[in-house]
Amino acid sequence: MKFVRYQDAETLAPRYGVLDGSTVFQASGDPFDSGLEAGERIGEFDDATILSPVQPGKIVCVGLNYRAHVTENDPNRQVPDEPVLFMKPPSALIGHGATIRIARPEHRTDHEAELVLVIGRMARDVNETDAMAHVLGVTAGNDVSDRVLQKKDGQWIRAKGFDTYCPIGPCVATDLDLSDLKVESRLNGVVRQSQSTANMIWSPAQLVSYISGIMTLEPGDLIMTGTPEGVGPMEPGDTIEIEVGGVGILRNIVAVR
Numbered sequence: 452m453k454f455v456r457y458q459d460a461e462t463l464a465p466r467y468g469v470l471d472g473s474t475v476f477q478a479s480g481d482p483f484d485s486g487l488e489a490g491e492r493i494g495e496f497d498d499a500t501i502l503s504p505v506q507p508g509k510i511v512c513v514g515l516n517y518r519a520h521v522t523e524n525d526p527n528r529q530v531p532d533e534p535v536l537f538m539k540p541p542s543a544l545i546g547h548g549a550t551i552r553i554a555r556p557e558h559r560t561d562h563e564a565e566l567v568l569v570i571g572r573m574a575r576d577v578n579e580t581d582a583m584a585h586v587l588g589v590t591a592g593n594d595v596s597d598r599v600l601q602k603k604d605g606q607w608i609r610a611k612g613f614d615t616y617c618p619i620g621p622c623v624a625t626d627l628d629l630s631d632l633k634v635e636s637r638l639n640g641v642v643r644q645s646q647s648t649a650n651m652i653w654s655p656a657q658l659v660s661y662i663s664g665i666m667t668l669e670p671g672d673l674i675m676t677g678t679p680e681g682v683g684p685m686e687p688g689d690t691i692e693i694e695v696g697g698v699g700i701l702r703n704i705v706a707v708r
Contacts, residue, residue, distance in 0.1 A: 452588075453622040453699075454478060454487055456546070458500040465502055468493055470622050475499050482587060482623070483571060483670040496621075503546040503619045504590055505569055507673045510539040510617060511662055512594060514607070516652050516677025523680050524598075534653050534661055537607045539594075539617045539675075547621035547701050552708040553687060554613040555597055562685050563594035563678035564636035564644045564693045568655055569623050570672040574663040582659035585668065588625035591695040592675050593618040593636075593703065596682075613708075619673065624698045629655050633696040634679055639689055646679030 453470040467478040469489035473496050476489040482505075493499060514535040515521045521530050545551070553560050571587025594611060595618070601610035611617075629648055636644040653661070658674055668674075685691055685705045693701040 452487070452626070453624045454482055454504065455496075455499075455620070455622045456502040456504050457493070458502060468499070470496060473497070501547040501621055503544045504621070504623045505619075505671045505673070507541055507544075507671045508669050509666075510541060510543070510673045510675065511666075511668075512537050512539055512611070512675040513653070513658060513677040517646060517650055517679040518652060519680035520678055520682070523682070530652065534658060536662065536665070537611070540612050542614055543612055543617035545615050545618050545703070547618070547703070549618065549703060550615065551593075551595055551618060551685070551691070551703050551705045552615045553685070553705065554708045555599070556687065556707050558597050558599040559684045561596045561598060561682045562636050562638065562643070562691050562693075563596055563682050564634050565592045565594055565675045565678050566629070566632060566634050566648055566655075566695050567592040567619060568659065568674040568676060570668045570670055570674070572670055574659060574668040577660055577663045579656045579660040582656040582663070585659060585663075586655065587670075588623040589627060589629065589695065589698060590619055590623050591621070591693045591698050591701040592673070593691065593693050593701065594675055594678060595685075618693070618701055618703045620701045621699050627697045633694065635694045636681065637692040637694070638683065638685065643683050644679050644681035648676075650679070651676065
């Protein structure tokens, strides 16, 4: 199943919808409890106002999870022996079709294509074998990053935490095999990143297990699993697309804040 969150055209309230091909159907139920059931046809995906597919309590991010990305901006950086974690605030979230607003246009601000895990049930101290039972599905994400502030601060929260710096979507896809999914970015139609999740240093199951040993993961929480090599700058007027196999294309335009 694929599901989205969209803005109701009449009430402007957010609602869940089931995505079947290019058609959105109003959904009843709760994806984190009883599940969703498709009902009345709402319309075509391209005509709907699509929101971020979930509202997480927290967004946990993993850095340096593809070997070629570890050294692409710093040839002396070593592959870490444990996952490198940081967080983005939920206020950074935007959905498919929304605008990324560059806070410091004088700074290099990069796109980072990522597979994103959506937690489906509480996970605390789970082992690797059981970890994926706590994942509802996956979506695509863009870890927008201010490289000047990232280098200046020595930690990454400010550089990656501005409003609009966490596009997520367009939908959550369930029941996918995550072992070999394409993760790709395209800037103005030109491929910049294209890699398989098979080349992650730490697998999704390893990440869920590791993170749940540090903090309790709640339904709706997101884990951004890291970006492959090929990251690069975005400028106002650009269109950035992030595609994850089996999920679809997350598309956003870029402007100044």
